[in-house]
Amino acid sequence: MLGFEAFGFEVFGFEVFGFEVLAGKSSHDGRRQVLFFRGALMPDIAFPNLRLLRSPTGRRFWLALLMIAWGVGQGLADDQADTPAAPAAPPAVDFVRDIKPIFVKHCYECHGPGEERGGLSLSQHALALAGGDSGPALVPGSAATSLLVARVDAIQPPAMPLDREPLSVAEIDLLRVWIDEGAVWPETADEADPRHRAAADHWAFRPLVKPPLPAAATDSDAAAGERLASDVIDRFVTAGLEAAGLQMQPEADRIELLRRATFDLTGLAPPPEAILPFAADPRPEAYEELIEQLLASPAYGERWARHWLDVVRYSDSGGYDTDIVYEQAWRYRQYCIRSFQEDKPFDRFLEEQVAGDELWPEQAEAMADAVAVWTLGQWPNAFDAFPDKLAYVRRNDQVVTLSEAMLGLSVGCANCHHHKYDPVSQRDYFGLEAVFAGSESFNRATGNVAWVNGEKSHFRALRHAAEPPAVHLLRRGELNQPAGRVVPAAPAFLPQGGPLFLPGEENPTQARARLAKWITGPDHPLTARVITNRIWQWHFCRGIVATPNDFGTQGAAPTHRELLDWLAADLRDRGYRLKDLHRAIMHSRTYRQSSRRESAAVASDPENILLAGFPRRRMEAEGVWDRLLEASGRLDRRPVDEPFVPPLTDEELQGLYDIGGNPRDNKWKATEAQNRRAIYMLNRRSFRMPLLEAFDQPPNSVGCPVRQSTTVPGQALALLNGDFPVEQATALKDRLFREEPESVENRLKRAWLLVFARPIRADELTSAREFLFSRPEKPTADIWIELCLALFNANEFVYLD
């Protein structure tokens, strides 16, 4: 088939025309598939007030005329291709008047503001130029090679708009002219992305300032920093409760408070000798002294570093078939423990992890421990022979971990497409990748580049890559579909976002440093809010924002937004000292209230969002392990560098695969060091110690923002029958007989202090005696083990008021 199509213009009352030659065939769906070229009998430049002739009759007339003029046209068309339009002349087609209405009518449903089906949005000039998954949509000056035209004219499948009424020939012609004239698109004609509008209003993206306090804000003692902060907590929480007709509970029983605060800050129980004296101490400052003592304990660092390790997906191995051990990952773990113990300002803590090597090169070793966090992601060994894929997987892990852990932003989806709800674009995502692309993992022992096949030692940190790969925006996140090159950048929609370097001043050896300083900058709306929320969550089991890794528009709404802002601003303004925040929280009446809840509060606020009562907590997996050992008297409080490996039975080891067929010796060889706190235990990605797994220990394939707290029969089986709990019950029995050899009553009193951290009640003493003496035929030792195991299986052991 050969055919002609034509279009005409009316210019100052004269009609001129252009034409197209169509060569092709009808496709099966009845639409045209054509090869075409375009020419004009009058040069289609420099005519103001052009108006397309839309009448079908007119078209037919021109078509007839064109058949005759074919040869001339072809010659002219060839000339035209090499002759750009005169630059001074205004375009014949006006974007706002002629083109945008076409987009709105035909394209916006899928490619309009905030829509980018197939990765393409036609709402903004830059986005249209960037194109979608199939490539750039527009080639200014060349309609013939612009995908947009090929699709709407059904030259290249799939024809657009998909499954809808096609554009009229006139509309397509307009598009052609507009593109050939340079696709002029005034900036003012861009449609705002609704995600940006939503982001501008979204509370977490707005500047962080201290909100006014509710009620009487200027108390006489409001001057003292911490006291004020505690008071502020109580004011905001009380305001929320009063609005719901609820009230705070009275202060918790002294012994409950002792156990709560001790576990909260150290993950352990108060020493049995300290329990009754604390309960009897009438001084009001006794509680504050306790908090200071706990914050100064090394155990504080062990407990709170564990929280952070969850967030940054810490693990001692790489996962997948080989689950290769990261032999020196522990250095990062120890770095975190030290940092919490020292109360390192949190902004400094973040800066050291993101770019310690760049910012403080004189502390090379210590900073290498900190930046090693970016070398601890999963290692898909299948990609050993495909270094570019491996590097891509690693960068993805780095970007996702950084943005979720430090910014509370889920950017992972922007790997493949613009974020569906938040204003995070693919460019933002790859901008962060570009930051990391300037660095490579290397083996600190040998100096070799890590992450490649054959590099067996996994003692890694980051350094600057000699030849950093160029990072491209990847359509659909596919390595084989690179689009434009991307420079190191922070998410553009945040203050001071966008490229981290001005053009010409790029310095790849300072890219992470720039990012670090951007994250901790005083104007950053997220950093302080995100860590304040985490600290709150780790005290109260639930964050003020219940989605601590997602402060975006789809995250949970804050339950006490002003309180969070106040505390976050206070933390930032006073130098990011986390221990100050602990004090503020733990001194508050909100924290100190009883966990018993009134039925009215349970009925109206079943999830205890408003905090009418302290939230009861189930110990995390590590708490169960540590407390079993502590109660039995076997806990070895000494830290260890290299992770310790407890002995496991064959039954427990059944899930562990080893390519050599010998998991016990190759992947889970019990170490000499034993009975340490669980934070020091080997943490494999492909296999977890089954007791800890039963109590919801995360495998850390990706970061874990909130521990689950499930109640499943497997936990009961583990605590009833597992070797480890039975051994600790036996050891506790021995300890009781050793420490209280004389009297059954004293032994029972001691047992309650060791396991529940409280004195035994009279009725319990009676029922325990009955349990012990109702089976005279059974050996005493076994009955005592039964008793100890029963205590470990009691709810009170794993739940803290």
Added chain:
Amino acid sequence: MFCQPHRPLSRRDLLAQAGLGFGTLAALGVLGQEGVLGQEGVAAHALASRPGHFPPRARAVISLFMHGGPSQLDTFDPKPLLARYAGQTLPESFGSLDLEFTKSSTAKVLASRRTFARYGQSGLEISDLFPYLASHADRLAVVRSCHHTEFNHSPALYFMHGGNRQMGRPSLGAWCTYGLGSEAEDLPGYVVMRDGPLKSGPETYGAGFLPAVHQATELRSATPPILYLNRAAAAPPLDTRRLLDFAQALNRQHAAVRAGDDRLSARIAAGELAFRMQSAAPEAIDLARETAATHRLYGLDRDQTRSFGTQCLIARRLVERGVRFVQLYHGGGNVGWDTHGNNDGQHQINALQTDGPIAALLEDLAARGLLDSTLVMWGGEFGRTPTSEGADGRDHSPYGFSVWLAGGGVRGGMAYGATDDFGFNAVENKVPIRDLHATILHLLGLGHEELTYLFQGLDQKLTGVEPARVIRELLA
């Protein structure tokens, strides 16, 4: 991953995370006694059996996973051309495909030593590796055009189970109990049995970001059948019932003054269910209750078939007891179907061990009227190359391989899709794994677009972000 997703915990969730059946709670009198577990809570319970999005064709699944990757070319996808090209390289048009150990551009074609014949009324082609299964040809829907891109075990295993190459995604079985709960009262809803550890570890059949109650429980044919179901032999002789009673008395006192906390009563109930599992699980795997004829049918009287036959027979017993999803593995911990060398010999060994038991399972399920409501599926993490590795092995190939479905809602006696003349790439009616998953969910009454869970800011689906299609051609 045992990690609460980005979502606040509601009371509903708390209940949902307790792995307890309604009957358990009712039997304990927890409901009335505590007055805290309203009907709403029970109805929302994670493992309570509940309807899907539309009426199901199957209510249970038995997945027979051939770990290592069986060769499509020696089982269900005959390619006579291989014999003609044996010893030569593939035509250049194949280009270079990513493989684990060999190069597709230089490796030589390896002919299959198997002979294929047509079976049943349908004339479905099956190789002589599976003489028993061949008698069920009219029950099988063989998909010859499955494909993905993961040519290494772990990512491929994660892909086949979780629809994504990354570890940490919920597996198919977890999605099923998440969507439908379980009808089993004293047993877990999602059970795994395997003959050795998997190369990709227990995460393969994990619950990922779904609540941990959907984690698979591993049932072992050894004693004890569930981890920690019994105490070690060397442990002191303790009376579990008695010590549990003592603990539960403490727990009731403890809970009585802490009204409004459902977790405390849920944990009391979980302790009781654990205790009852100590007898229910051994009962479920106690094959002494099966007739001698059944033992023979599943091959329990023969060395080669005893191991997998036991798994298959237990699978039937579990489905009878209401378990939603039974995942069996053959080939764990050793060469299995990963035939980099001695492809033919090793396939014969594997076939000897599995053919009879699988045929027995189909026959037994049918005889008991369970096959109509039980979806049985067979496959591995990928197929194998038409070219040789070493003299007589085949490398991994994910680009075109066979799986089959049978039972609940499946149109039997058909082959769907095709690979190229060498059996390397799926070329006709290609079936990405998401389509396979969508089809399985569909048979269970679950819409793959509707079965979602919010995590990392996205409504996560088993089938991922690309559009998936229910393969209607496979439905009865």
